[in-house]
Amino acid sequence: MGAEGNLRRLIAASACSNLADGALQTVMPLVALSITRDPGAFATVALVGRLPWLLVALPAGALVDRWDRRRTMVLVNVGRVVLLGLLTFVVAGGGQQLWMLWAVAFALGVGETLFDTAAQSILPTLVIDADQIERANSRLYAVELTANQFIGPAIGGIVAGIALASGVGASTGAYLVGTLALTTIAGTFRASPIATASPSQTIRRDIADGLRYLAHHRLLLSLAIVVGISNLSSNLAFAVFPLYAVNPGPMGLTSAGFGFILAALAAGSVAGTFLAEPLIRRLGPRRTLLVSMTASAAMYIVPALTANAVTIATGFVAASTLTISWNIITVSLRQRIVPDHLLGRVNASYRLFAWGTMPVGAGLGGLIASRASLTTAFWTSAALGLVCLPIVWTQVTSERLTAAEPSAPDRHHPQPEPGRPAGPSLTT
Numbered sequence: 001m002g003a004e005g006n007l008r009r010l011i012a013a014s015a016c017s018n019l020a021d022g023a024l025q026t027v028m029p030l031v032a033l034s035i036t037r038d039p040g041a042f043a044t045v046a047l048v049g050r051l052p053w054l055l056v057a058l059p060a061g062a063l064v065d066r067w068d069r070r071r072t073m074v075l076v077n078v079g080r081v082v083l084l085g086l087l088t089f090v091v092a093g094g095g096q097q098l099w100m101l102w103a104v105a106f107a108l109g110v111g112e113t114l115f116d117t118a119a120q121s122i123l124p125t126l127v128i129d130a131d132q133i134e135r136a137n138s139r140l141y142a143v144e145l146t147a148n149q150f151i152g153p154a155i156g157g158i159v160a161g162i163a164l165a166s167g168v169g170a171s172t173g174a175y176l177v178g179t180l181a182l183t184t185i186a187g188t189f190r191a192s193p194i195a196t197a198s199p200s201q202t203i204r205r206d207i208a209d210g211l212r213y214l215a216h217h218r219l220l221l222s223l224a225i226v227v228g229i230s231n232l233s234s235n236l237a238f239a240v241f242p243l244y245a246v247n248p249g250p251m252g253l254t255s256a257g258f259g260f261i262l263a264a265l266a267a268g269s270v271a272g273t274f275l276a277e278p279l280i281r282r283l284g285p286r287r288t289l290l291v292s293m294t295a296s297a298a299m300y301i302v303p304a305l306t307a308n309a310v311t312i313a314t315g316f317v318a319a320s321t322l323t324i325s326w327n328i329i330t331v332s333l334r335q336r337i338v339p340d341h342l343l344g345r346v347n348a349s350y351r352l353f354a355w356g357t358m359p360v361g362a363g364l365g366g367l368i369a370s371r372a373s374l375t376t377a378f379w380t381s382a383a384l385g386l387v388c389l390p391i392v393w394t395q396v397t398s399e400r401l402t403a404a405e406p407s408a409p410d411r412h413h414p415q416p417e418p419g420r421p422a423g424p425s426l427t428t
Helices: 003-033 039-055 057-066 069-092 098-126 130-162 164-182 203-215 218-238 241-245 255-283 285-298 301-305 309-337 340-355 358-371 374-395 398-407
Strands: none
Touching (some): 003 069, 003 098, 003 130, 003 164, 003 241, 039 057, 039 098, 039 218, 039 340, 039 358, 057 069, 057 203, 069 098, 069 164, 098 309, 130 164, 130 255, 203 218, 203 340, 218 285, 218 309, 218 340, 218 358, 218 374, 218 398, 241 255, 285 309, 285 374, 301 309, 301 374, 309 340, 358 374
């Protein structure tokens, strides 16, 4: 089986796993709403689910660079199946409590740090030509977003509308199918043998190497900080958005309607994956990043101004169409320029900055909504998003984007260290 065949199987596995993730985006808030409608208590579920990116992202990256990346993804999915299987039985019996959701959300978050870091680190080894990484990421994002944010939330809302336990069970089944798809990917996927950590090197040293690389790469560090602020902003809004959307909230939506509102975000994102390449060719990477970040900040103004579901869905579609280009540009850049043996650790270090702010945002959303109002949380989110624009303007210049590319290693033929044979990281 060649690299292209493995890439197709990775995309198929990702589609199933992201279908489960997408369903849970609708189902978990609905389970939480069955327990409490207090904004502060409700937001704690999102906060706890995002804490692992702050607490365990760095060791997760170090472990991904030590372990076989495909096997890591398989084991994480097996754990998800077991955990959600148990939750399905609890919810079916009506025994769900808030502390149970905290435990499940945290465990799923730990799995997410490992799974997502491994998935981003494995993709470059499945692309024959490094120049095609952006195209491969566009394909992967299109499938992931279709499953995660378009089909998944809608299915989750419809099934949960019949029975909450059925919604949790549907996610469990999708993770199981994704696990089976991952097992069909042939080969071993450890980091490049030229730089695999020696047995005497500690996890702490591995983590320090990844942080050091990011700290000394001004462009990647600037991008990570911008995404951190943006994610703080978005999680501040979306931690409390279900209270605004689901009846008796101002939008007055049913469970299925809430799922379709989330699907509107994905509809734009999926369209954006097809528009990203022509947009980047027309505007260039830097201007595309500025447009994407502007759209991301503006999205939260819409629910602050109106509770009309059609208007909000339209705003979400427009914003997400432009925002997805940011992900495609920055992830592809990171995959091209970071050496394979460091990629897991640098991805994790990057996400510590970029995703570690998410629990902070969720906590702030609950606090602001409790002390002021839901619309105040949306206005605060938009203001924080706009803070990103001057950072992108001054730090993410065309010169720095261009200068970063020549240092990119040959991902498929890494340079040997003295005394060690060169070899591909993928063996079939």
